[in-house]
Amino acid sequence: MRQSQLLVPTIKENPADAEVASHRLMLRAGLIRQVASGLYTWLPTGLRVIRQVEAIIREELNRSGAQEVLMPVVQPAELWHETGRWTKMGPELLRFQDRHDRDFCLGPTHEEIITDLFRREVHSYRQMPCNFYQIQTKFRDEIRPRFGVMRAREFTMKDAYSFDLDEASFADTYREMYDCYSRILTRMALDFRAVDADTGNIGGANSHEFHVLAESGEDVIAYATGGDYAANLEKAEAALPEPRPKPGQQLEKVATPGVSSIAEVCDFLGVEPAQTVKTLMVRGEENLVALVVRGDHELNELKAARLPGVVDPLAFAGDDEVLAAMGSRPGSIGPIGCSVPCFVDREAAALADFVCGANEDNFHLTGANWERDATLDAGLVVDIRNVLEGDKAPNGQGTLKFLRGIEVGHIFQLGTVYSEPLQATVLDGQGNSVTPIMGCYGMGVTRLVAAIIEQNHDEAGIVWPEPVAPYLVHIVALNYEKSEAVRAAADDLYETCVKAGIAALLDDRDERPGVKFAEADLLGIPHRIVVGERGLKQGNVEYRYRREPDNQALTPEAALQRVAGD
């Protein structure tokens, strides 16, 4: 492509509202432009990257035996009623009515549609297992779209849905998709990690997320220093604590006037946060429920929302509700003599002689002990805290360390969460009706483009990995308009590339060399060949690999050999 005929509206300064590097660089390099909050137009260079990413995904999905289909973006409400998700999903599901007042939504995901197709078209074990995928526009009405295409409202996603006759067959399919995702990200030269994850709105028993590691990632990944345990912080298990010591102190009620937070309690009483517990009140299906974690720990809201009788998603009680239920304000409540159901985190349950609120305003208890001062039903001792860096790893191998990641893929073990309510069945070899075991597999195409940039950029701009680069070589012609020698040499290089099937961008614009170099750095095309009059007099062009700092004087032929990887 000739750059003079391509819209690449670069921007010199960092846009003020772009918080992360990928968003800044995608705007600055002219890959995208915002149309409205969370809605973007992809300009020619950005779209070429999408196409590269899609091609790799498609090849690997096909290799895994998945079949490509294309389902509609607009979905009828009826199917969502059958699975119950029409009411279960929040306002991120964009619902609307057509001209005949029938309900529809913009698809954030397609489990209902594909399971409906399956139940109508697949009837025999001989057609199983099967796995369908699509690469398609999705919509989620995010309350606060941010980070550019990383968390947009409209985006491109690859979603796949598998159907197996039994668990053993499904285990193979799931493993194949796990491997497929690993191959895709490896081909894109990304540093990534697969981790245990929460299943969220999609449901099912287990799931794995694929994270591209980056400081700017919204997710925290906890991994063990030994073995291969890794999980999203949301999901990461805490290791079992040491056994609880025997009580050593008497229970004592202490006046703590005006003292409320854990920090204030510790200051006032001269104890460590790890020797205290904090009690949080959330809504239950009937009454409030108390959740107790150690003073230095953080409640894990996703784990807590899974507790029996607790409202999901978690809803914290207001101060008045707490006062009405417990007889004291939030700063003074505690598990001893607690009048509502009380779940205790395992680490909090492993404390002896701890400090807690007295359930009386301006009083705390010291020397509190489980069993002796408060019953502790085994079913109420649970894992509801966020793990901490340095915690013992739950696999027993070393300790936990944290990394930040961008979730680019998520694969789910759905079981029969969709096939059951939609009554999808097939006949097995013996003529029995069987409900298929499903999996689903998402990968964010447009988000991947941003994640690649997060992991591949420097001060000057993007540094595209070759497999996803919009062009492989950038031929930068200096004084193209004025110098006949430059024009002839640059055109010749360009035509050679076109003939050889090498994606080349020729900067034939009437711009100063400084502008051209800066924009070439910003665009980040892997190979660069600078054609200038001075070099040509020696029979040379300047070659630079974007990832490396140095230019090399090479003959045009030698430079092209570098591009071709010879």
Add this chain to the structure above:
Amino acid sequence: MRQSQLLVPTIKENPADAEVASHRLMLRAGLIRQVASGLYTWLPTGLRVIRQVEAIIREELNRSGAQEVLMPVVQPAELWHETGRWTKMGPELLRFQDRHDRDFCLGPTHEEIITDLFRREVHSYRQMPCNFYQIQTKFRDEIRPRFGVMRAREFTMKDAYSFDLDEASFADTYREMYDCYSRILTRMALDFRAVDADTGNIGGANSHEFHVLAESGEDVIAYATGGDYAANLEKAEAALPEPRPKPGQQLEKVATPGVSSIAEVCDFLGVEPAQTVKTLMVRGEENLVALVVRGDHELNELKAARLPGVVDPLAFAGDDEVLAAMGSRPGSIGPIGCSVPCFVDREAAALADFVCGANEDNFHLTGANWERDATLDAGLVVDIRNVLEGDKAPNGQGTLKFLRGIEVGHIFQLGTVYSEPLQATVLDGQGNSVTPIMGCYGMGVTRLVAAIIEQNHDEAGIVWPEPVAPYLVHIVALNYEKSEAVRAAADDLYETCVKAGIAALLDDRDERPGVKFAEADLLGIPHRIVVGERGLKQGNVEYRYRREPDNQALTPEAALQRVAGD
């Protein structure tokens, strides 16, 4: 692809609700399945055809110098307010609100979005001309979706938008796109015609539609037997009539009790319909307006809606309104002594001694003559009828003939209809601010798939043209599961194809030969190679070109040479 691992849910019987051949065959061959009215899932084989169609379109658009972008499906209302289309568009524009109660629509077309991009990013004549295209999911809330994907609500479209500095440059761009569309349809081996057309909702001065010729087409194309005049019937001009003869009869009022329609009047009075006029009443901006056409002619509603002071789209007056305005019921009204503005079709205005309603119930006039009995202002003589087959051609070369066509493309000369209200400007070489001349160019990708089938099928099924076929060769293995010789030979042929980059479908299913042959005919893959034990004993397979009736016994190598076109 191995057919045993591909979802191709064929149907033996014609689906009852499918009216046209393409809809029937797309369902029967397992290319598509309906999700809801006007919403379809594309199954693997159908999607492969889409991809072939898209690839041809993309190659030719790129060859024309157009740049591919990707705009959002969901569009903010603000831009549509700027052009006035938010209120002008009917309910086919699907409008909705997001979670923050802001107005959006699902894009049926993208003039607003691209012109907004242009005004923000293109500033200089040096970046001109430019032409942007996308291949994308569109939505139109059709009141009555029908004919399968031919008139669906969600569909894939290629839309392009060009910007030129002046009319001369735009003429080149428009001609290039006209040629580009012709190249695309020629490459798909389609019999098509480009015709003058109405610009409808999109606006602008002129437009051309590209029609694939087919009996089932919704549009009628009128073309001249001489020269290259061709137009959509909606738009086709009537040639100028012969000069009006002098009056020969006296005006007479005749009692016509119970006589109302043209047929009844002609029967009753013993005259030909061509000697009568009919008067139709429509709503005007203030009062009703009368439209007069010859008794044997049909009103062209699109032409009539363009008349000054007439409501667009055309709205016919109710019987009571007619009675109130004219003093008589619709069956007895006429242009003589008409009390409302009256437009007269040129052919009706060329009549002498004609019959018309007397504006008095149960009376008609005979021997009526213009000028003598009713004034005929030149501005009120207009072309508002549908042309008829056999009419003189408006280009003066021969007569008009009709064909039916499926509109697969539509290109528009927009002028400044969008650039003006959106205030898009660029600086020309002299530093003057110029409003760019725009064109837009639509092509229905999914509709093309249906149109291709309408033109390429027989009793037994689809007959794909090679350039868009889902696979080039269908290897039909008989007794694949039981015969080792068949399996070896079929696998060998298949692997040879895969290695040579030939798209091959191997029917390796455990089905009877009769089923396999019928389904192969239905699927319509261009080349077929049947591998059976009997033939293999002679060292042969059976080759058939789908378009031809006969099988040929050939060695596998010779059969493959036929596939490769050697």
